[in-house]
Amino acid sequence: MTLERRKVMATLLAERGKDLLVVPGLGSTTWDLMAAGDDPRNFYLWGAMGGAAMIGLGLALAQPARRVAVITGDGEMLMGLGSLATIGIQRPRNLAVIVFDNAVYGETGGQPSHTQGGVDLAAVARASGIADCRNVDDEVGVAALAARLKDFDETLFARVVIAADEPPRVLPLRDGAELKQRFRTALGLKP
Amino acid sequence: MNAAAEIDWPARLYGALKRANIRQVGYVPDAGHARLIERCRADPEIRDVVLTTEEEGVALAAGAWLGGERAVLLMQSSGAGNCINMLSLARSCRFPMLMVITMRGEWEEFNPWQVPMGSIVEPVMKLCDAEVYRAKAPGEVETLADRAVQQAFGDERLVALLLSQQLIGKKVWTK
Numbered sequence: 399m400t401l402e403r404r405k406v407m408a409t410l411l412a413e414r415g416k417d418l419l420v421v422p423g424l425g426s427t428t429w430d431l432m433a434a435g436d437d438p439r440n441f442y443l444w445g446a447m448g449g450a451a452m453i454g455l456g457l458a459l460a461q462p463a464r465r466v467a468v469i470t471g472d473g474e475m476l477m478g479l480g481s482l483a484t485i486g487i488q489r490p491r492n493l494a495v496i497v498f499d500n501a502v503y504g505e506t507g508g509q510p511s512h513t514q515g516g517v518d519l520a521a522v523a524r525a526s527g528i529a530d531c532r533n534v535d536d537e538v539g540v541a542a543l544a545a546r547l548k549d550f551d552e553t554l555f556a557r558v559v560i561a562a563d564e565p566p567r568v569l570p571l572r573d574g575a576e577l578k579q580r581f582r583t584a585l586g587l588k589p
Numbered sequence: 590m591n592a593a594a595e596i597d598w599p600a601r602l603y604g605a606l607k608r609a610n611i612r613q614v615g616y617v618p619d620a621g622h623a624r625l626i627e628r629c630r631a632d633p634e635i636r637d638v639v640l641t642t643e644e645e646g647v648a649l650a651a652g653a654w655l656g657g658e659r660a661v662l663l664m665q666s667s668g669a670g671n672c673i674n675m676l677s678l679a680r681s682c683r684f685p686m687l688m689v690i691t692m693r694g695e696w697e698e699f700n701p702w703q704v705p706m707g708s709i710v711e712p713v714m715k716l717c718d719a720e721v722y723r724a725k726a727p728g729e730v731e732t733l734a735d736r737a738v739q740q741a742f743g744d745e746r747l748v749a750l751l752l753s754q755q756l757i758g759k760k761v762w763t764k
Contacts, residue, residue, distance in 0.1 A: 421652075441655060446678040448646030453678075456652025456660060459613060459636050480641030481648075488638060574682030578655065587657045 400561040401540065403427075403498055406538070407434045409537075410496070410544045415465075418547065418587075419457060423450040423470030425505040428500055428565070431469065433568040434534045438584035442570045442577055451495050455485050458493035459478045461585070467547060469477030472499040477524065485553065486526030494547060494554040495523070500562040508562065523555035535559040598756070599624035601715070602689070605734035606608040606661055609742065612685075613638060613653045613660035615646030616625035621691030621757040622663045623708045643668035649652060651684045659742060664706040669714065673755045675719045679747050688719070689734075694753040710751065719747035725755055744754040 400436040402439065407430040411420070414437075422442040431440050441457075445451060454468035475482075475497045498568065501514035508526055513519060524531040534556055561574055563573050602625055606614075614629045615638045616622060630637045640646050643664045650660035664672075669690055679686040693700075713719050720740050722733045733750055735750020741748040 419656075425642065428697075443678075445681060446648060446651075446675060447653075448644070449675055449678060452645045452648030453652035453655070455638070456613060456649040456658075457656040458652075459638075460653045460656025460658035478645070478648075481645050483641050484645055502635065517620045573741075574678075581655055582657065585655075585657065 399412060400564070401537070401559060403430050403500070403533070403560045404433055404565050406498065406540050406558055407431060409540050410467075410469070410547060411435070412544065413548065415548060417464040419461065419466045421454045421457065421466065423447070423452050423474035424467075425474065426469050427563075428570065429475070430498070432570040433565070438580040440570070444572055444574070447474055448481075450474055451478055451481040451485060454493055454495065455481070455488060455490065458490040459488070462490070462492060465494070465547070465550065467494045467496060469496045469498065469570060471504070472497055472501060472511050472519065473478045473503045474515070475519060476512050482523050482526040482528070482555075486523070486528050489505050489527065489553045490584070491551050491553065494550060496543070496556045496559045497556060499557050500518045500560045502562045504562065504564050512548055518556045520555060526556045528553050531555040533557050533559070554561060596730075598724075598727040599628070599639040602734050603628040605731055608735070609738040610659055612636060612658040614663060615640050615649045615660060616663035616738065617641075617643055617665070617668055617743045619663065619665045619668075619691055620756060620760065621665065622689070623754060625663065642718050643671040644675040647672050647678060647686065651678050651682065652687055654684050659685070661689060663689050663731035664691075666690055666692050666710045667703065669710045670706045673713065673717065676719075681716050683745045685741040686719075686748070687737060687747050687748040689737075689752065690749055691757055692709060692753045694752045694754070697759040698754065699760065708754070710749075714747075714749040717747060721749050721751065723751040723753060725753045727756065
């Protein structure tokens with residue numbers, strides 16, 4: 399049975415520790431993250447396509463005592479494919495990049511993405527130097543990934559194969575400056 | 590050699606970045622920035638992050654600030670064009686975004702392919718709502734760098750410090 403994106407997001411964050419910071423990509427993964435429950439330690443993206451993984455890298459380097467999970471879609475990851483090479487040589491121990499791969503551009507009408515044509519994102523990540531790369535396509539794999547999110551100590555990449563459905567949008571705050579500020583405040587940083 | 594030419598401006602620039610407590614440096618390798626990059630790579634307090642394209646650096650610097658660290662993005666004028674859409678992230682969220690840009694396509698440029706982007710960096714950066722400074726002589730670099738740092742991190746805005754090709758020197762094409 400194909401995995402449902404909202405259930406996967408909920409499972410990954412069900413036992414979220416206080417030190418897990420989450421950066422979704424623009425579009426569906428931002429709605430998924432909001433649907434799983436709003437949190438000031440989420441930095442939702444309404445733009446910056448191709449930038450989610452690099453935001454995660456800068457954050458992970460700045461916050462070595464906390465774990466960072468980038469949870470984005472295949473189209474967003476494809477636009478920043480070079481960032482896997484950049485992350486592959488930095489290899490922060492506290493960064494996980496998780497791609498929800500439904501092989502389509504859901505926000506724009508379901509046009510096929512490169513992954514539908516055979517591009518293997520986990521293979522790209524592995525070839526870029528990320529040692530722990532996994533393909534997840536069942537609930538056992540999702541449960542294992544959720545457990546790993548709590549204790550990983552090397553750069554992690556996971557491609558999660560999800561159904562190409564579009565659940566109703568759940569929209570978070572749109573004001574970027576406010577999203578930034580509440581995130582920093584949650585980390586105890588001064589304005 | 591005149592007195593101005595003896596000023597080691599990459600060292601002064603490095604000094605300004607250190608005073609500003611810059612902890613992450615994103616860059617695509619560039620001849621004009623070579624000495625500064627070398628200093629940053631040798632500094633254990635600075636994380637040097639080599640990028641595949643400059644727009645990655647915009648996102649990197651945003652992430653750094655979310656996590657409480659200051660970053661700078663070093664690039665050549667051609668790289669400025671690669672950043673345009675990603676700079677929306679900085680403007681939408683009011684992220685401090687300090688960019689130091691070495692200019693090509695102006696003074697004694699041999700390669701005409703550098704001209705189209707080099708000639709529009711300044712207006713394009715202004716359209717992106719960046720404050721733009723330009724250093725033409727070695728003696729100006731440090732003061733302008735300090736001001737750029739203050740404006741980027743103090744006012745949380747985009748700042749582009751351009752280093753003129755006249756300052757950097759022309760590229761030697763035949764060795």
